[in-house]
Amino acid sequence: MPDEAIDPHAPHAPQAPAAVGGHGGDALDTVGAWAKKYHLASRSVIEASLRDYGLGPTQYYVLYQLSHAGPTIQRDLGVMLSVERATLSGIVATLVRKGLVIQEADVSDQRQRVLRLTDAGRALWAELPDPVAILKDVAYSGISEADLAVARQVLQDATAKLTDYVTRLSAERQPILYPARAPQRRRDE
Known part of the structure; x- marks a missing residue:
């Protein structure tokens, strides 16, 4: 048997030895590894589709929320998007600086900030491609x-x-x- 070629697809073919540390199999060929690869590839598609507009994915999702749901409390937006407060603050500051979003105090609670699209934000939103539709068309075709x-x-x-x-x-x-x-x-x- 040692001189014979081993067909790895044969019904009783010997299995590859477990990797050092007892973690058998190929760690790069797991569902989790493929989920991460998909996430990174899909993020690249979204970034590429928004690059010409000077937007990143999270900026896009902020504009998406404001265009579909209207004015939104910034804290609630962070929870919806699963974004840390400090990260969202920087993203909102950038959108405000670009003139796409207005940030103002909530009338019922001055400590809260409400975000709204500006006219420029609505105009940009109207011309943006839908990166999620692009992603679905490319990734899920067939x-x-x-x-x-x-x-x-x-x-x-x-x-x-x-x-x-x-x-x-x-x-x-x-x-x-x-x-x-x-x-x-x-x-x-």
């Missing part, structure tokens, strides 16, 4: 709705399980308590 539904369900289920796992893990962890530091004596004492 893939059946049934296959897309399965892929969506697998990723939804896996995401929910991982989110639940992290939540449970965080709840089980006890905070790290550092011993109180002894007061430092001054040299002149």
